[in-house]
Amino acid sequence: MQTLKSTGCSDIHEEQGLGGTRARPVLARVLDRIGRGNTLVMVRIDRRARSLSLLLEVIERREAKGAFFCSIQDPMDTASPQGKFTLQVLSAAVEFERALIRERTKAGREGARSQGRIGGNSGLRARDPAALRKVRLTRHDGYMERLRQSATGWVPHVRRLRPDMPWEDVLRIINAPLPEARRWTQARLLHVVNANIRDGFLPRFVLDCARRRGADDRLPALVAAVIGADPDITLQAICTRLEAMRERAPRGRTSWQLSSVKMLLEKVKTLERL
Known part of the structure; x- marks a missing residue:
């Protein structure tokens, strides 16, 4: 709090929650209120997110509204050329991370096939009606739960x-x-x-x-x-x-x-x- 006050921030909010979750209700309200020309200031990047993709999502949302992002203890200020360059590096890192996940998933599947293991649900492979219905219900329940989480x-x-x-x-x-x-x-x-x-x-x-x-x-x-x-x-x-x-x-x-x-x-x- 004191660090933010010392930089001249006029509107300060504190999020209470675990770092591993994507849910940030206080931040969500702040992001909706930020307008063109405003700057979202944080003490450190890792206070916002544990993943690059989540951090990048926040920054891109602010950029779309004409606002800026600044981290006091990190070289990140999207109002400056250096900050924009850092954002481009982050984007590249996120894409690299996704590519690594795809490659690991592909290698795991190929390794399982080479050992005679076939992934997936046997009931689905046999087109069993009960298995298909269970999957449909599970997908629907998951879909509705994701929508309800956005209810606010x-x-x-x-x-x-x-x-x-x-x-x-x-x-x-x-x-x-x-x-x-x-x-x-x-x-x-x-x-x-x-x-x-x-x-x-x-x-x-x-x-x-x-x-x-x-x-x-x-x-x-x-x-x-x-x-x-x-x-x-x-x-x-x-x-x-x-x-x-x-x-x-x-x-x-x-x-x-x-x-x-x-x-x-x-x-x-x-x-x-x-």
Whole structure:
């Protein structure tokens, strides 16, 4: 803490958890709030992740939002040419690590075959219906568990915005802060929403038809939804979020200005008084 304060960090967070797990809920919230021009500062790289691939994922997510990453006790500052070079070296190391894993897996399989051992499930090789059904159920359970682990990123939005807002807009609000590879499709989101309703984690009314909105109050509703997801968000960050949602400004422009957001905020206040 003291090290971060001494470097001038104004917003300091502490993560409580084991180093071997990928789950970092506090960091996830911080990463969603970081905007263009901000810098994520850590004391040491190994305080964030035990694997290069996980560290690289964090850095790339910040780069995609126009933010920077800096480690105080390591030569890593993506705002500098040296830091960008270090990032390229990390990328190469991650790819090398993956290649080694592939080679070891391939060598292990070939060694087993040479000794007459055939890997896999004998029931699956025989196409036994019971074995096939068990595998399908296991895969489905694992898939749903992975989706539920991401619930903090979408359940609050669904609870807050449905059925007042159509699924298309809810989906864009959920996807706006996410990197391309982790974005939801509407079909996948509805699939996991239905599963959570069946398990009692979400109310059934979230599936009700959305009410129709006029052209004049759709954009204010979107801005209100963005603020509802992050009450401390700045006007500039709202502009960035709307651009990430590919939402056009009131005059049809692809880039957003602070004045446009301020105008919509006034409309939000007017609609709330009605």
